[in-house]
Amino acid sequence: MKRILVTGGTGFIGSHTCVELLQQGYKVVVVDNLCNSSPEVVNRIHAITNQSIEFHKVDLLDYDSLSQVFKQHKIDAVIHFAGLKAVGESTKVPLNYYHNNLTGTLTLLRVMQEYSVFNMVFSSSATVYGDKNPIPFVETFPLSSTSPYGRTKVMIEQFLQDAHASDSRWNVSLLRYFNPVGAHPSGFIGEDPNGVPNNLMPFISQVAVGRREKLQIFGDDYPTPDGTCIRDYIHVVDLSLGHIKALEKLIASTKPTVEAYNLGAGNGCSVLDVVRAFEKSSGKKINYDIAPRRDGDIAAFYADTKKSYQELDWRVERSLDDMCRDTWNWQSKNPNGY
Structure with a gap:
């Protein structure tokens, strides 16, 4: 069975995606620095699925520790959630956001390349459409952003396009989320922001x-x-299932590409x-x-949402x-x- 590395796997969307991966038979390895999540999530995932994830407290800025995770586990694909994510905070400490989100992702990509892992599902955002495009937002629209957080998403999408252009083995889904809400129906995991909620x-x-x-x-x-x-609000379980659909398409594909998909209602x-x-x-x-x-x-x-329905066979339920x-x-x- 395929082994998936989930970065930021104890966060809100990451934890729900780990549950869906385990329930569909995948092996799951999580790296998270726990800067905005709780280690208790690991126990809750086990309580829901009666299965365990391999958890490593690792920061993506730490090349050597991340490399050890790839050395220890044969990884087939990466779902990359890890990153700082508050729009307002990003305007106050932009350099923290650029350093953490961009350098962390570059480190991850370098380690993936070292271990010949080229399948990635990337957690992007509807913020990449900026404030000038008409609605509804279509994947082919020009990208821009009104915040440093959003600009890190635009830049990482560009990193991945450039990586594929230089080495066609890179096979990437860019998932542009709208507004994820809700919780697992068990009530065991949900959104637990530090401090005053931004959402x-x-x-x-x-x-x-x-x-x-x-x-x-x-x-x-x-x-x-x-x-x-x-x-556009989307249930986090529907969103997690969108990641599974994107992952299945990457693993099954014979011609690697970089494709963007909107995940919204x-x-x-x-x-x-x-x-x-x-x-x-x-x-x-x-x-x-x-x-x-x-x-x-x-x-x-x-x-x-036409593209995500036609190409991923995914829609909200x-x-x-x-x-x-x-x-x-x-x-x-x-x-x-x-």
Whole structure:
């Protein structure tokens, strides 16, 4: 059976993808420096699947330690999640983001090359579409970004294109996520951000469980039906299954390529839609205030999903109600996270 290295495998999306990999018969090796996740995740993955991952506490900036992991395990493909990921924070400490995300990825690519591992699924982001493209976003649109975080994703996509151009053995899927939310239906793993959440759903769930007093909604005067921003929300389990589909295509392919795919629902929900759906799922009233717009927020965006359906045979199966129900199940069982 194929052995997959998952970088950042104890994070939100990484942990859910490890569960799906194990349940589909893959062997899983995880490297993570635990800077934004908990070692308890390893135990929770075992509790869900009754299978174990091989976990190594390794930072991607450490070439020698990463090389030892490849020496110890025969790796068939890499799913690369590891990276700093807060848009706002990236504008305050851009050099940290460039050093960690870019140098870490370059180190990983050099080690992969050393051990002749050329299959990679890369965790990119819809932030690579910037704020000038029309909606829905299509994979062929020009790339740009409004934050250092987003620019690291644009640059890494370019690294991978250049690597393939110089050596056609590189075989890469660039997965551009929209807004991942939800949790595993068991309630054993979910989103557990350090400090104040940057994303809407964990903020709402922390208000519902009593950890925070109220939600701030940034702007209610956008040109949308209810005045709040519209985003394309996707259940993290659907997203994880998208990685499996991309991985299967890489492993089966006879002609290596670099292909980008949008992973989203293909439609949008407003902030107030999400608040109302969460109230319905949890039975809790979500108190909120309207605050001024945030710099850089655009009124609406969502994915064009035709390519991911046609080439990966992937589409979302879980609704906004499912996302809210599973988030509440996780948060109510784990009010303080891990």
